[in-house]
Amino acid sequence: MLVQNLSYFIEEGFRSLRHNRFMSVVAIVTIGFALMIFGAFLIVYSNVQQITDGWIREVEVTAYLREGISDDAADEIKKRLWENREIASVVYVSREQALQRFTSEHADAAYLLEGLTENPLPASFEIGLSREARNREAVERLVAKLGKLPELEGVQYGEEWTKSLLTFLKILRMLGFILGGLLGVAIIFIIANTVRLTVYARRDELAVMRLIGATNWFIKGPFLTEGLLQGLAGALLSVGLLLGMYHFWLPKLQASAGIFFLQNVPLSFLSVEMLLWIMAAGMLMGFFGSLMSVGRFLRV
Amino acid sequence: MIRMSNIQKRYGPDFRALKGISLHIRRGEFVFVTGPSGAGKTTLLKMIYCEQKADEGEILVNGRNLSRLRRGSIPYLRRNIGVVFQDFKLIHSKSVFDNIVFALRVIGTPRGDMKRRAWDVLRRVGLQHKINSYPLCLSGGEQQRVAIARAVVNDPAILIADEPTGNLDAAVADEIMGLLEEIHVRGTTVVVATHNMGIVRRMKKRVIRLEDGRCVSDTNAPDAFELDEGEITLVKPSVG
Numbered sequence: 309m310l311v312q313n314l315s316y317f318i319e320e321g322f323r324s325l326r327h328n329r330f331m332s333v334v335a336i337v338t339i340g341f342a343l344m345i346f347g348a349f350l351i352v353y354s355n356v357q358q359i360t361d362g363w364i365r366e367v368e369v370t371a372y373l374r375e376g377i378s379d380d381a382a383d384e385i386k387k388r389l390w391e392n393r394e395i396a397s398v399v400y401v402s403r404e405q406a407l408q409r410f411t412s413e414h415a416d417a418a419y420l421l422e423g424l425t426e427n428p429l430p431a432s433f434e435i436g437l438s439r440e441a442r443n444r445e446a447v448e449r450l451v452a453k454l455g456k457l458p459e460l461e462g463v464q465y466g467e468e469w470t471k472s473l474l475t476f477l478k479i480l481r482m483l484g485f486i487l488g489g490l491l492g493v494a495i496i497f498i499i500a501n502t503v504r505l506t507v508y509a510r511r512d513e514l515a516v517m518r519l520i521g522a523t524n525w526f527i528k529g530p531f532l533t534e535g536l537l538q539g540l541a542g543a544l545l546s547v548g549l550l551l552g553m554y555h556f557w558l559p560k561l562q563a564s565a566g567i568f569f570l571q572n573v574p575l576s577f578l579s580v581e582m583l584l585w586i587m588a589a590g591m592l593m594g595f596f597g598s599l600m601s602v603g604r605f606l607r608v
Numbered sequence: 609m610i611r612m613s614n615i616q617k618r619y620g621p622d623f624r625a626l627k628g629i630s631l632h633i634r635r636g637e638f639v640f641v642t643g644p645s646g647a648g649k650t651t652l653l654k655m656i657y658c659e660q661k662a663d664e665g666e667i668l669v670n671g672r673n674l675s676r677l678r679r680g681s682i683p684y685l686r687r688n689i690g691v692v693f694q695d696f697k698l699i700h701s702k703s704v705f706d707n708i709v710f711a712l713r714v715i716g717t718p719r720g721d722m723k724r725r726a727w728d729v730l731r732r733v734g735l736q737h738k739i740n741s742y743p744l745c746l747s748g749g750e751q752q753r754v755a756i757a758r759a760v761v762n763d764p765a766i767l768i769a770d771e772p773t774g775n776l777d778a779a780v781a782d783e784i785m786g787l788l789e790e791i792h793v794r795g796t797t798v799v800v801a802t803h804n805m806g807i808v809r810r811m812k813k814r815v816i817r818l819e820d821g822r823c824v825s826d827t828n829a830p831d832a833f834e835l836d837e838g839e840i841t842l843v844k845p846s847v848g
Contacts, residue, residue, distance in 0.1 A: 312719055513699050519657070520758070521687035522714040523680070 321533030339542025394441035499597025539594025615665035643818035649801035690759030694774035705739040749780035
């Protein structure tokens with residue numbers, strides 16, 4: 309019986325789409341464009357995130373050791389540092405290594421070291437952050453914790469630009485939520501409206517169905533299918549549009565040196581998982597849109 | 609089969625459609641509900657198939673107390689009650705055959721059984737030659753026969769008809785009443801609301817008369833003379 313009902317719902321859903329051809333096409337195209345805008349935003353966001361992820365991954369905390377700490381004692385401190393969850397890697401740079409690095413990196417500034425009898429550079433730890441610690445709060449927490457260690461003299465990290473980068477990502481994410489929310493509501497209303505027209509056109513039929521003992525779910529089924537199909541078709545259209553934009557328009561835009569730091573950076577398309585989410589979102593919004601319309605009718 | 613006790617129904621604060629109706633219709637009975645327009649006939653029938661709920665009082669249909677019936681159970685109650693209307697309420701976009709099949713599909717009849725049962729019931733109402741026609745291509749009488757076929761295709765225990773002959777001429781009205789009588793003979797409880805007194809006289813069945821929301825008389829197979837001659841009669845009583 310379930311299979312029989314499902315095939316009836318799908319059959320009726322398609323019949324309804326065909327019957328209201330014009331309104332359905334308008335709804336599908338509108339949903340397609342709305343989801344495309346959201347998809348384009350997702351592409352930008354995921355690429356920005358990928359790029360900044362790379363940058364943040366490179367954020368290193370450098371902790372300088374006080375003078376007079378032996379290599380053995382440093383080893384001991386290194387072990388203690390490892391116990392922190394925020395820390396993914398610790399590299400010990402001895403005073404000699406620091407000097408070597410300085411002279412090779414600043415060969416033209418060798419005069420700075422002239423006349424010095426002793427190596428002025430401190431030993432240090434170069435600390436890499438674990439994935440969950442790559443945010444401002446965690447970094448600051450870690451820095452504060454390190455500051456309390458008596459063996460350490462000072463802690464340094466790319467404070468300013470990390471802060472602004474993370475704030476930028478946060479704002480972008482918030483914009484995404486707002487945009488997604490607004491477009492979602494718009495899509496639900498578009499579908500609710502087209503389905504409402506179908507419900508209205510078939511109100512006599514629905515009244516008959518109620519009288520002959522159809523359950524509410526049986527009455528709703530074809531309309532919910534219609535909404536689902538509209539949402540799915542809109543989502544597929546948006547993916548098509550996004551693919552078209554990605555392959556034909558974006559290379560031209562990048563070549564014309566328009567978009568600041570994304571220029572010459574290879575941009576990736578949405579992952580399969582994201583595409584499936586867009587489809588699911590389209591269908592879900594279609595479902596709720598039509599549920600709103602037909603639910604209101606059945607309550608009367 | 610149908611038992612009502614002290615049913616009250618209001619529409620808005622000022623209009624009382626039913627004022628303390630109590631009655632009992634036994635299994636297999638054929639009952640007319642008569643009375644002038646606005647007497648409460650349609651409201652009374654709607655109570656039986658749960659289209660309206662009583663404000664006060666109790667209704668038992670086939671042993672089920674309708675005041676305690678959950679919303680979700682109403683469709684299952686209706687599957688055991690066939691309803692026929694004055695305006696037929698057929699789906700115009702479906703053929704005669706599909707109208708019947710649709711009623712079977714709605715209640716989850718197996719696909720294999722649907723066609724056979726639809727065919728059987730259309731033969732019973734004498735419309736086997738019209739299965740591919742659309743409702744608007746049929747006469748009023750034929751449309752009503754399709755509506756009756758749809759109402760009884762599921763073999764309901766109760767058949768309710770609200771002014772089933774209201775839009776039909778005398779001869780066709782008699783045919784329709786003949787059909788309802790046939791259905792009754794097969795064991796179905798039939799309740800017909802009408803103000804066509806000619807039909808009521810000829811059928812010689814139990815008559816419940818409503819006036820202003822009250823039950824003013826309840827007589828078994830009354831004599832023609834017992835009936836209120838003041839009724840608006842559209843049909844002349846036929847001889848015999």
